[in-house]
Amino acid sequence: MASIELHNVSKIYQSNQYSVRDVNLTIHDGEFVIFLGPSGCGKSTTLRMIAGLESITSGELRINGQNVNRMAPRDRNIAVVFQSYALYPHMTVAENMAFGLKMRGTPVGVIRKKVAETAAMLGLDQLLHRKPAALSGGQRQRVALGRAIVREPQAFLLDEPLSNLDAQLRAEMRTELIKLHRRLGKTMIYVTHDQVEAMTMGDRICIMRDGYLVQSGKPLEVYANPANIFVARFLSSPPINLLPCVVRTWANGVSLLLTDDCRIHVAHYAQADYRRYDGQTVTLGIRPEDFHARQLDANWQPLRFKVTGVEALGAENIVTGTIDDVRFVVRLDRHTLPTPGDSIILYMDPEPLHLFDTQTGDVLPRRASPLLAS
Incomplete structure (x- = not known):
């Protein structure tokens, strides 16, 4: 379980252009938070800084009260699920899900048990012998989620994980992710540019524009009382x-x-x-x-x-x-x-x-x- 705090967090690239500027946000333990905004607004960069995949130019990032600005990604115990799935094509579903545990030296018996339990949870138990090429887009996304779940991380970061799916699969996966969050009770941060996903999935939405956090609140509260024209339009x-x-x-x-x-x-x-x-x-x-x-x-x-x-x-x-x-x-x-x-x-x-x-x-x-x- 994890609480995540961002205090005046900024990211500047070599061109001296801000990607993220002075973001202040507290994500509570077990909360499902949506980062919403158009392409290039800084939402994915903010997610990657939390994961440790991007350095922080200024400000402070705390996980469970500990400053993690210089902590390596592997030491943060946070799982990231990307838009591209990032599955190994030569491995089976079971091998993909087990890979992270295997690299950490987890005993074989423990790996098998965790993979079996997670596969049953995600409806993948009949697909464990298949390779990614033989799976649908929705099944590949479930495998990517399963690989993250078996690690038992303290938080999940999801970067537009449904954008490659068709409309029907997106709707189905939205429902499955909501159920998954309720079942696991873990902190989740979800990046999207889709307002339907933002309104229906999260406990709270954080709307970003040009690197700034423009407004944060419960979805219906933000909808009923937008801070500005940008939020109202979005x-x-x-x-x-x-x-x-x-x-x-x-x-x-x-x-x-x-x-x-x-x-x-x-x-x-x-x-x-x-x-x-x-x-x-x-x-x-x-x-x-x-x-x-x-x-x-x-x-x-x-x-x-x-x-x-x-x-x-x-x-x-x-x-x-x-x-x-x-x-x-x-x-x-x-x-x-x-x-x-x-x-x-x-x-x-x-x-x-x-x-x-x-x-x-x-x-x-x-x-x-x-x-x-x-």
Whole structure:
């Protein structure tokens, strides 16, 4: 078991370019933490520094309270599972899983027992005699996981382990990894650029951008209260609607003016926080799923929506259109399938909307959405 602490950890390469800058993070014993962000944001470099595969330029890395900046990877008792599987093609499944233990001089009887137990756990017990070339991508990934598990490390580091799998296998392996974490109870750090993996798998997500740790928290908390436009955009598919607007206060509330004719009302709970921005131009963020074809709440605002495009996905429909000439993308249920040219009434839920500073992109402070509490 392992707790992992990063104190102002940075990584600079020879070109004097920061790959990771001043990361401060505490990962608790047994926690499943996701590093999420686009390619080149520093998430894999951070993982490799924890593993000892990359040196730390500055800052301090502690595992179970011990400074490990200069500790060799083999002495950290941490297992790494890579995207490429890194299996030995000339070895069988059993030999691949046993290799690390064999190199450590573990008795043959102990190796056989651990390999058999782990193979049964991962559904590999009927494949132990096969070589990697005879396995599917999902089976190879299980072997790579099994090789890590038999070592009984104090933490697992997984660097985009599912990115080579097809969509169905990825979904299956996500479920298996969640079960595996619950069964083992070990600290896991998982690197991905996939928001679905981040939202569904981890106890906590850590979103990185340009080497910085931008926001960290429980997945639904970060989703409901993003720190800035980058986080809001990254945790939204289709992308969140981001639109310039002017804040206007009235005796009976606060409105957001996108045009002279297009006006969005602010939810009651947020009006006191947004009144201070009266007359200012800000960026409005509304997610596509906050528009509905039926009014299930009296506070939802009816808006006339002119349909310009439709993507029918089966389970849902992604619809593009305009509200008073302002372009929006909305997500509707599979029973609501308009056609281009239609003019329909949609109902917008104002509670999850966000306002962002137009210059910095940071969210304008307001109390947390009551949706999170519900």
